[in-house]
Amino acid sequence: MKIVMDTNIIVSAFLNPKGTPGEILSRVLTKKLILCYDNKIFSEYTEVLTRSKFGFDLELINDFLEFVRSSGEYIVAEPQKIKFTDEGDKIFYDVYKSSEAGYLLTGNARHYPQEKNILIPNEFKKKIK
DSSP states (O other), X not given: OEEEEOHHHHHHHHHOTTSHHHHXXXXXXXXXXXXXXXXXXXXXXXXXXXXTTTOOOHHHXXXXXXXXXXXXEEOOOOOXXXXXXXXXXXXXXXXXXXXXXXXXXXXOGGGSOOOTTEEOHHXXXXXXX
């Protein structure tokens, strides 16, 4: 199954690997889920994960980013004609709509259009059990 993950889910997974976002990321890393991305998402992952405030191990971040490049599915996203309250979230929606991803996972579902497959991690976890 293909998914798109907002950066806040990745950060949460790194901060708490045993939480629901961590469980979902583990499914990505074991190739049970395929992460869809484009250059904008990849750049955001890189920029956010390397922020000093998080203190994430740079080698771990580089390994993750290399995994995304080698095992994720690169998408040429078609910009969607929709306004967002936080335009930064639109990059994930564009990839979601341009790919065959089954779900878009975010911690900020209220920032997105109300669609049945735009979910927070706990909702997604219930669907894939």
